[in-house]
Amino acid sequence: MKMGGEGKVYTLAEFSQHNNAKDCWLLIGGKVYNVTKFLEDHPGGDEVLLSASGKDATDDFEDVGHSSSARAMLDELYVGDIDASTIPTKTKYTPPNQPHYEQDKTSEFVVKLLQFLVPLLILGLAFGIRFYTKSPA
Ligand code: HEM
Numbered sequence: 001m002k003m004g005g006e007g008k009v010y011t012l013a014e015f016s017q018h019n020n021a022k023d024c025w026l027l028i029g030g031k032v033y034n035v036t037k038f039l040e041d042h043p044g045g046d047e048v049l050l051s052a053s054g055k056d057a058t059d060d061f062e063d064v065g066h067s068s069s070a071r072a073m074l075d076e077l078y079v080g081d082i083d084a085s086t087i088p089t090k091t092k093y094t095p096p097n098q099p100h101y102e103q104d105k106t107s108e109f110v111v112k113l114l115q116f117l118v119p120l121l122i123l124g125l126a127f128g129i130r131f132y133t134k135s136p137a
Contacts, residue, residue, distance in 0.1 A: 028061045
């Protein structure tokens with residue numbers, strides 16, 4: 001294995017370009033593995049490795065229940081880590097939602113204000129009518 005890239009930190013975009021039979025990387029447990037030369041040796045076949053490339057393959061790898069010797073092979077294929085901040089996670093999904101809420105807040109506030117004021121207005125009107133219809137009598 002080439003060791004030139006070992007320990008490098010890749011962005012998800014950089015990593016996901018290595019997604020073909022001539023250049024195939026896997027992302028397992030936040031670590032990047034170059035499986036290009038391993039494709040034809042993989043007991044589970046090259047197809048599954050290719051379809052697991054370009055995305056987080058942790059679940060795919062774990063679901064098979066790979067043996068400890070399979071796990072030991074990972075060390076030889078390791079080329080680097082993934083920049084965690086480039087991986088969309090649950091916490092990364094929250095910020096894009098926040099501006100939405102803030103944008104909606106003004107109209108939400110107006111609606112809430114109206115929901116509060118309109119019944120009050122009707123109540124006031126009812127009392128007003130009652131007062132004015134009662135007083136002449
Ligand atoms: C660098 C990552 C991987 C390595 C080093 C690896 C290695 C191995 C090894 C050594 C086996 C033989 C059984 C064992 O020892 O557990 C195996 C089997 C298998 N692997 Fe992987 N594997 C990798 C990734 C994957 C991924 C991502 C998938 C699924 C998408 C996968 C699917 C399978 C399947 C289905 C078998 C069972 C084959 C059979 O029993 O006929 N492997 N793998």
